Structures are given as C-alpha cells and as structure tokens.
Amino acid sequence: MSEVAFLIGLGAASAAALLGAALPARLRVLCAGLLSSAACVCVLLAAGRVLVSGHAWNAHSSEVLPLTGVSLSLDPLSAVFVATAAAVGLAASCYTIGYSAHSTPSRAATALFPVFLASLFLVPAGASVATFMVAWELMALTSLLLLLSEHRRRKESQEAAQWYASMTHVGAAAILLGLLLLATHANGQTFVAMAAHRSRLPIVLRSVIFLLTLVGFASKAGAVPLHVWLPRAHPEAPSPVSALMSGAMVNLGIYGIIRVGEDLLGGGVLWWWLLVVAIGVISAFFGALHAAASTDLKRLLAYSTVDNMGLVLIGVGAAGSLAVGGERLLAALALLASLFHLVNHALFKGSLFLSAGAVQQATGTRDLDQLGGLARRLPLTAALFGLGALSVSALPGLNGFASEWLLLEALLHGFADHAGATVVSLLVGVAALAITGGLTAAAFVKALGVGFLGQPRTPGATSAREVAPSMLAGMGLLAAVCIVLGVAPGVLLPALRRATASGLAVGAPSPLRPGLGLDLASLNGAIEPALVVAGLLGALVLTWTLIRLLARRDELHQARSAEAWGCGRELQTARMEVTATSFAEPLRRVFVDVLRPDHDIEVTHVAESRFFPQAIRYQHRIDDGLERVLYRPVISAISAWGRLARRVPNGSVHRYLAFGLVALVIILVVLA
Amino acid sequence: MRAGRELDLLQLTAGLVLACSVVTLWRRDLRALVAVLALQGGALGTLAALLAVQHGDLGLGIVAGVVFVAKGFVIPSLLARVVRRDPGSRETAPLVNVPASLVGAGALVIVSYLSAGRLTSLFPSPATRLAPLGLATVLVGFFLLVSRRKAVSQIVGLLLVDNGIALVAFLLTAGVPLLVELGASLDVLLIVVVLQVLATSMRSRFGHVDLDQLRELHD
Numbered sequence: 001m002s003e004v005a006f007l008i009g010l011g012a013a014s015a016a017a018l019l020g021a022a023l024p025a026r027l028r029v030l031c032a033g034l035l036s037s038a039a040c041v042c043v044l045l046a047a048g049r050v051l052v053s054g055h056a057w058n059a060h061s062s063e064v065l066p067l068t069g070v071s072l073s074l075d076p077l078s079a080v081f082v083a084t085a086a087a088v089g090l091a092a093s094c095y096t097i098g099y100s101a102h103s104t105p106s107r108a109a110t111a112l113f114p115v116f117l118a119s120l121f122l123v124p125a126g127a128s129v130a131t132f133m134v135a136w137e138l139m140a141l142t143s144l145l146l147l148l149s150e151h152r153r154r155k156e157s158q159e160a161a162q163w164y165a166s167m168t169h170v171g172a173a174a175i176l177l178g179l180l181l182l183a184t185h186a187n188g189q190t191f192v193a194m195a196a197h198r199s200r201l202p203i204v205l206r207s208v209i210f211l212l213t214l215v216g217f218a219s220k221a222g223a224v225p226l227h228v229w230l231p232r233a234h235p236e237a238p239s240p241v242s243a244l245m246s247g248a249m250v251n252l253g254i255y256g257i258i259r260v261g262e263d264l265l266g267g268g269v270l271w272w273w274l275l276v277v278a279i280g281v282i283s284a285f286f287g288a289l290h291a292a293a294s295t296d297l298k299r300l301l302a303y304s305t306v307d308n309m310g311l312v313l314i315g316v317g318a319a320g321s322l323a324v325g326g327e328r329l330l331a332a333l334a335l336l337a338s339l340f341h342l343v344n345h346a347l348f349k350g351s352l353f354l355s356a357g358a359v360q361q362a363t364g365t366r367d368l369d370q371l372g373g374l375a376r377r378l379p380l381t382a383a384l385f386g387l388g389a390l391s392v393s394a395l396p397g398l399n400g401f402a403s404e405w406l407l408l409e410a411l412l413h414g415f416a417d418h419a420g421a422t423v424v425s426l427l428v429g430v431a432a433l434a435i436t437g438g439l440t441a442a443a444f445v446k447a448l449g450v451g452f453l454g455q456p457r458t459p460g461a462t463s464a465r466e467v468a469p470s471m472l473a474g475m476g477l478l479a480a481v482c483i484v485l486g487v488a489p490g491v492l493l494p495a496l497r498r499a500t501a502s503g504l505a506v507g508a509p510s511p512l513r514p515g516l517g518l519d520l521a522s523l524n525g526a527i528e529p530a531l532v533v534a535g536l537l538g539a540l541v542l543t544w545t546l547i548r549l550l551a552r553r554d555e556l557h558q559a560r561s562a563e564a565w566g567c568g569r570e571l572q573t574a575r576m577e578v579t580a581t582s583f584a585e586p587l588r589r590v591f592v593d594v595l596r597p598d599h600d601i602e603v604t605h606v607a608e609s610r611f612f613p614q615a616i617r618y619q620h621r622i623d624d625g626l627e628r629v630l631y632r633p634v635i636s637a638i639s640a641w642g643r644l645a646r647r648v649p650n651g652s653v654h655r656y657l658a659f660g661l662v663a664l665v666i667i668l669v670v671l672a
Numbered sequence: 673m674r675a676g677r678e679l680d681l682l683q684l685t686a687g688l689v690l691a692c693s694v695v696t697l698w699r700r701d702l703r704a705l706v707a708v709l710a711l712q713g714g715a716l717g718t719l720a721a722l723l724a725v726q727h728g729d730l731g732l733g734i735v736a737g738v739v740f741v742a743k744g745f746v747i748p749s750l751l752a753r754v755v756r757r758d759p760g761s762r763e764t765a766p767l768v769n770v771p772a773s774l775v776g777a778g779a780l781v782i783v784s785y786l787s788a789g790r791l792t793s794l795f796p797s798p799a800t801r802l803a804p805l806g807l808a809t810v811l812v813g814f815f816l817l818v819s820r821r822k823a824v825s826q827i828v829g830l831l832l833v834d835n836g837i838a839l840v841a842f843l844l845t846a847g848v849p850l851l852v853e854l855g856a857s858l859d860v861l862l863i864v865v866v867l868q869v870l871a872t873s874m875r876s877r878f879g880h881v882d883l884d885q886l887r888e889l890h891d
Contacts, residue, residue: 661811672787
C-alpha cells in the first residue's frame with residue numbers, strides 16, 4: 001500500500017516535470033505546481049503509513065538502472081526524512097504557483113523543481129549504493145541548476161553555484177569512495193548485505209569509511225568547516241528552492257551520518273561520535289554568531305540553518321557516544337530529540353525562507369537595512385514570519401521549544417552516571433545549546449524588529465503589497481504544523497520513536513511516555529506545552545482585563561498616541577531608527593576575533609583644502625573568517641597550479657606531438 | 673636452404689623498411705623524402721608478398737598487392753604532386769638538427785629492441801624476431817612528426833608510423849585479414865588527400881607550409 005503511494009508520488013513528480021517542460025508559460029506553472037503538490041501528498045501518505053505501522057517495505061527493479069538495478073526501501077528512519085521533505089515540498093510547490101506568476105521562470109526551472117523534489121524522496125529511500133548515489137547526484141545536479149535559474153538577473157548566483165558545485169562534488173566523491181570501500185569488503189552493494197557484514201570488518205577500515213562518508217555528509221549538512229557553500233547558495237536560490245534546500249536537502253546529510261554510522265557500520269567507536277559532537281558544537285556556535293551579525297535576510301536564515309544542523313549533529317553525536325557506552329535509553333532519547341529538532345527545523349525554516357521570498361518579491365530586496373514597516377503592509381506575511389521567528393528562537397508553545405527542551409534533557413541526563421570524554425562533550429553540547437539559543441533570539445529579534453516593525457526605509461518597502469494567496473497558503477501550512485507540534489508534541493513522538501529504533505544499531509527502548517506533552521518515563525522530567533500555552537494566554541487575557549477594569553476611563557482616553565519605537569518623540573523618520581547593522585554592533589564587538597569584520601572608510605576632500613571633507617564613504621562587510629583561513633590558500637594554490645599548467649600547451653603542434661612520443665616511449669619502457 | 677634464403681629476404685626487406693625511415697631523417701630535400709617513402713612502401717609490399725608465399729596464403733597475396741600499389745605508387749605520387757607545386761623546397765631548419773636526429777633515431781631503435789621482448793615472446797618464430805624493426809619504424813616516424821616543420825614532412829612522418837604498424841602486423845600475425853588491411857589502406861589514403869588539401873590551402877593562405885606558424889592560433 002505504502003509502496004504504491006510512493007511510486008504514484010514519483011510518477012506525479014515526473015508528470016509535473018514533463019508538463020512543466022511542455023506547456024505554455026502560465027499553464028505550466030499552475031500544472032507543475034499542482035502536480036508537485038499532489039506528488040508530495042502521495043509521498044507524505046506513504047511515509048506516514050510506514051511511520052504509523054512501523055512496517056518497512058523493500059522494492060527492487062532490475063530494469064530501471066543497468067547492471068545494478070534499483071533498490072528502494074522505506075523503514076521508519078528513512079520515512080521521517082521522506083515525510084519531512086514531502087511536507088516542506090508540499091508547501092513549496094503550493095508557493096511556487098503564486099511566486100512564479102510574478103516573473104515566469106524558464107521551462108527548465110519549472111521542470112527541474114519536481115525532479116529535485118523526487119530526488120529528495122529517493123535519497124532516503126535508496127537501499128543500495130548505486131540507487132543511493134544516483135539519487136544523491138540527481139539531487140546535487142538539479143539543485144545546482146535550480147540555483148542557477150535566476151543567473152541572468154543576479155550575478156552573485158554564478159559565484160554561489162561555483163562554490164556549491166565544487167563542494168558537493170568533493171563531498172559526493174568522498175561518499176562514493178567510502179561506500180564503495182564498504183561494498184567491496186562486504187561482498188554486496190545493498191544496504192542489507194552491508195549491514196549484515198558489518199561486524200566482520202576491522203575497526204580501522206570502518207573508521208576510514210566513516211570518516212570518508214562523514215566528509216561528504218557533513219558538507220551536505222552544512223557543518224563547519226565544510227559549510228562555505230551554504231550561506232552563498234541558499235540565499236541565491238529562488239525562495240521555494242531555498243526552502244527545500246534548507247528544509248529538506250541539508251537533512252539528508254544527517255540521514256547519511258545516521259544510516260552509515262549506526263546502521264551500516266554498527267555504531268563504531270567512541271571517538272567517531274565525539275568528533276560529530278565537536279563538529280556540531282562548532283557549527284552551532286559559528287552559525288548562530290554569523291546569523292546574529294548578518295544583515296541580509298536570507299543569509300541570516302542560511303546561517304541559522306548551519307546553527308540548527310549543528311544542534312542536530314550534537315544530538316546525533318551524543319546518541320552515538322551514549323550508545324557506545326551502553327546507555328541505550330539515553331541514546332534513544334538523544335537521537336529522538338535530534339530527529340525531532342530536524343523535523344521542526346525543516347518546518348520553521350521552510351516557512352521562514354518562504355516568507356523571506358515573499359518579502360523579496362514584495363519589496364525587491366532582502367537587505368534588512370532597506371526594509372522596515374512591513375508589518376503594516378504585509379500583515380499576513382509578517383505574522384507568519386513572526387511565528388517562524390518565535391519557533392526558531394525556541395519559545396514555549398512552538399515546536400522549536402519542544403525539541404530543544406528534549407535535546408537539553410537528553411544531554412543533561414547523560415551527565416549523571418558517566419565519566420570522561422562523553423561527559424565533557426555533553427557538557428560542551430549543553431553550553432553550545434545555551435549560547436546559540438541567545439544568539440538566535442538576537443538574530444531573529446533583529447530580523448523581525450528591523451525588517452517588519454518601525455518605518456519603511458526605502459520606496460520599495462513603502463510600496464510593498466501583500467503577496468498572492470497561494471504563497472500565503474504555502475507558508476501558512478508550515479506555520480500551522482509548527483503550532484500543532486508546539487502545543488502537542490506528543491502526536492509525533494510515537495513515529496519518531498519507531499524511527500529511532502530503526503536508526504540505532506543497539507536497539508532502543510522507549511524513552512517517553514505516550515501523551516500529548518513530553519514525559520520522560522523513567523528519567524525525571526516532564527513538560528506539558530499545552531498547559532504552558534494555556535497559562536500564558538490566560539495571563540495575557542487576565543492582564544488586559546485587569547488594565548481595562550482598574551484603570552480609570554479618562555486615564556485611558558488621555559493617553560497620547562505616538563509612533564511605535566519612537567521613544568515618545570513626535571517626529572520620527574526612518575533615518576532615526578535602529579538598523580540591522582547597528583543592532584548587531586555590540587555582538588560584533590564582543591566576538592570581533594571570530595567575525596573579523598572588514599571596515600573601509602574613504603574620505604574625499606574638497607579640492608581647496610584637506611581639512612574639509614566633501615564626502616565620506618563607509619563600507620562594512622563581514623566575511624566568513626573560516627573561508628579566508630581555510631579555503632583561500634587552497635584556491636590560490638589551485639589557480640597557481642592552473643597558471644603553471646597553462647604554460648605547457650603553448651599552441652605548438654610539435655610540442656603536442658612530442659608529448660605523444662614521450663608518452664609512447666615511457667609506456668614501452670615501463671611495459672618491457 | 674630454401675627456408676634460409678626466404679628468411680634472409682625477409683630480414684632484408686624488413687631492414688630496408690627501417691633504413692628508409694632513418695634516411696627520411698637524414699635527407700632534407702622533400703623530393704628525396706617522397707622517393708624514400710615510395711621505396712619503403714615497395715619494401716613493405718615485397719615483405720608481405722614473401723610472407724604470402726611462405727604461408728601459401730592467397731588472401732595475404734592480395735593484401736601484398738594492394739599494399740605494394742598503394743604505398744609504393746599511389747600515395748607517393750599524390751605527395752609528389754604537392755612537392756612539385758613549389759620545387760626546390762627543403763626542410764631548411766628542422767627543430768632538431770640532422771646529426772642529433774640520427775642519434776635520436778639510434779636511441780629509439782634501442783628502446784624498441786629493449787621493449788619488444790614481450791611482444792616477440794608471444795609467438796616465437798624467425799619472423800616475429802623482426803618485430804622490433806616495425807616498432808622502431810613507428811617511433812622514428814613519430815620523431816619525424818615532432819622534429820620537422822614542413823607539412824609534407826609531417827605527412828611522411830604519419831605514413832612512416834602507419835608503415836611501421838603494418839610491418840609489426842605482418843610479422844607478428846602473418847598478415848591481417850584482407851578487409852582490415854583494405855580499410856586501413858583506404859583510411860591512410862584519405863588522410864593523405866586531406867593533408868594534401870590542407871597543405872595546398874595553407875600555402876595559398878599564408879604563403880608557406882610551416883606548421884610552427886600555427887602557434888599564433890593559440891588563444
């Protein structure tokens with residue numbers, strides 16, 4: 001039943017691609033959008049059935065791919081990732097209908113979107129090395145082309161695409177190498193055969209395989225220091241694609257780490273998972289800090305993705321190290337928490353990227369310093385963005401809070417009866433969770449306050465109009481799920497528990513008691529978000545009523561009304577408002593050693609005197625410090641090598657012929 | 673006795689093929705180059721005919737005839753027409769001068785003798801022991817391609833490579849199938865015609881046929 005729905009979904013995506021390529025302009029956007037949504041619904045049903053029943057299915061066809069055939073399998077672990085991708089995909093497909101009506105995208109872009117969606121479903125469902133890698137490369141290529149789809153309008157997307165292409169290819173090569181190494185030693189390329197053989201491999205070989213695949217998967221998940229492509233590619237892609245990349249594609253990096261590390265290699269040794277925790281901690285801190293310092297709305301969201309993937313990696317690493325230490329219950333809790341956070345991140349980040357796209361479409365810019373006052377002009381978009389911002393800042397009543405609370409509980413309980421490296425890593429994880437919580441809140445207060453409140457700073461922001469209903473529907477869908485999972489996180493937990501059980505090599509007991517809230521059964525700790533929300537709402541209503549009742553009528557009427565954020569001043573212009581840059585200034589000063597901002601002041605003097613400046617130009621930029629330290633030397637070495645190599649072919653036919661002769665003689669001498 | 677004389681003749685013709693290719697490095701006059709090429713083609717055809725008689729193989733005999741006519745007469749006469757367009761043209765300044773070229777040719781012959789051991793041990797017989805000569809012809813032809821400037825010298829170098837390959841094929845396998853040899857000969861003929869047209873148009877366009885000037889086409 002589930003496999004039929006899955007295949008129907010893939011078929012619908014293919015039909016969407018074909019129609020997107022064939023139909024005329026207006027019609028193709030509508031048809032491709034509707035068919036993609038239908039595909040997502042089918043796949044969501046398929047994955048949901050696996051998650052509810054807990055029964056995995058396998059399918060094999062030897063006709064589709066020559067030599068190896070295609071093997072698909074959906075177990076609860078894969079189903080979580082498929083379902084997440086389908087949920088974000090549904091919202092994004094719906095959103096494309098309105099988004100593309102503004103400026104019709106090319107046939108290629110319309111047709112590639114459903115293919116990208118299908119590849120996001122196929123990667124977690126792939127059950128053999130060949131199937132997995134084909135789907136993985138399909139995902140990389142389609143997302144690369146979609147990223148380039150607006151290259152005529154924006155030159156930056158070309159540079160972003162170069163970074164993305166090189167990083168994703170290096171990553172894919174590392175994964176392929178690792179999986180082939182595993183397949184050769186396990187005498188079979190299906191995941192089942194490899195998992196059956198895992199205990200017979202020497203630990204050194206398993207470690208090499210784990211490290212190789214970790215490089216590829218961590219780069220896809222945007223983990224520092226392999227994250228450099230992410231803050232470029234996610235902002236430059238068209239917004240529905242950004243939402244899919246940030247909400248669904250980066251998750252598959254996490255999927256790969258869990259699948260290979262736990263399922264195919266059987267959990268391995270402690271240092272693997274400590275390494276994962278370390279990467280997670282660095283990513284979380286680095287991402288949150290850059291998000292707090294960014295002034296570009298989508299770049300801020302992209303860095304926040306790096307941050308959240310870091311948190312998920314901390315959870316995965318903690319689960320792995322606790323499992324190695326024999327703490328099955330805590331390991332299950334940590335993995336469950338990180339999967340939950342991953343799902344939540346997909347939901348709120350998808351919604352945020354879609355809202356950012358709406359802002360960009362309505363105002364023509366995504367620079368926070370040029371926005372402002374959008375809450376009055378785009379009320380629904382602003383409300384939906386606000387919900388997403390509250391959720392990513394992990395405020396109670398929304399889903400981000402539920403999963404971060406669980407993650408924190410898992411890490412804190414892990415201290416109790418452990419010693420040594422695991423405890424230190426958990427402790428550092430808790431610290432990272434705490435500091436990123438604060439930085440993320442700062443980043444989103446900035447985005448919401450500077451972007452949506454106050455007065456508009458540019459004509460573009462002044463003349464903004466609310467976006468199309470289909471776009472609002474896409475964002476609203478994700479925001480609604482965020483609220484449901486925030487108030488009643490218990491509804492998703494049984495499904496995640498099944499996924500955890502199929503993800504952990506050592507098996508997993510149930511760490512949570514069933515119910516709407518979060519209740520750690522044998523560990524002490526419980527929270528009922530529904531009650532928290534009810535209490536907060538009650539307090540709000542009570543305060544409002546009390547003010548109304550207690551204040552005298554004339555006092556209320558005497559109150560002067562002034563502009564919001566105006567500090568009571570009567571005359572308030574946009575130039576007097578706090579900008580995103582100035583809001584982030586204190587943080588930038590505190591973390592100057594990490595952020596390394598570039599300042600550039602240019603003073604032009606009046607011709608007659610050097611004492612009277614005519615114009616002062618101030619430029620301020622924050623580059624990625626790690627990129628400068630780690631990547632620039634590599635890039636300059638490669639281009640130096642390239643310049644050297646260019647001297648070899650000088651255009652002389654004789655020289656080229658001499659290469660042939662020398663090669664021939666060398667081969668003859670070597671073979672003799 | 674009779675077998676011994678056949679072997680002598682075989683060695684003589686194979687040696688002649690290699691000697692001709694070394695002579696191409698020595699002579700600068702393009703007419704002489706074409707004449708030497710014709711001689712080499714004839715020697716190759718004769719060698720094939722000798723092998724055909726030795727094995728009593730009619731197909732090989734026909735191949736020998738085709739090779740004799742194509743490499744001994746048709747292709748050299750086509751080349752002679754190119755040379756006749758500008759009489760007195762010489763390879764005035766080769767990239768590697770003549771004495772050095774001859775030393776290089778000696779080195780290439782040594783390399784081919786050293787490296788052909790594995791090739792001859794596949795099917796040891798008096799004929800296969802001559803295979804290094806064919807290999808050396810290939811290498812010398814390649815060396816001619818690398819070291820000479822004129823378009824005609826280049827064509828001759830290419831044909832030397834082809835003759836060398838044919839020689840190795842004859843010696844190792846006692847002849848290739850008729851169809852393959854016909855196809856190969858036609859290919860070579862086609863290449864010569866194309867190069868002839870190219871050389872002619874180069875001369876009319878640039879006033880010379882010095883390949884080194886093509887470097888200017890490089891970005």
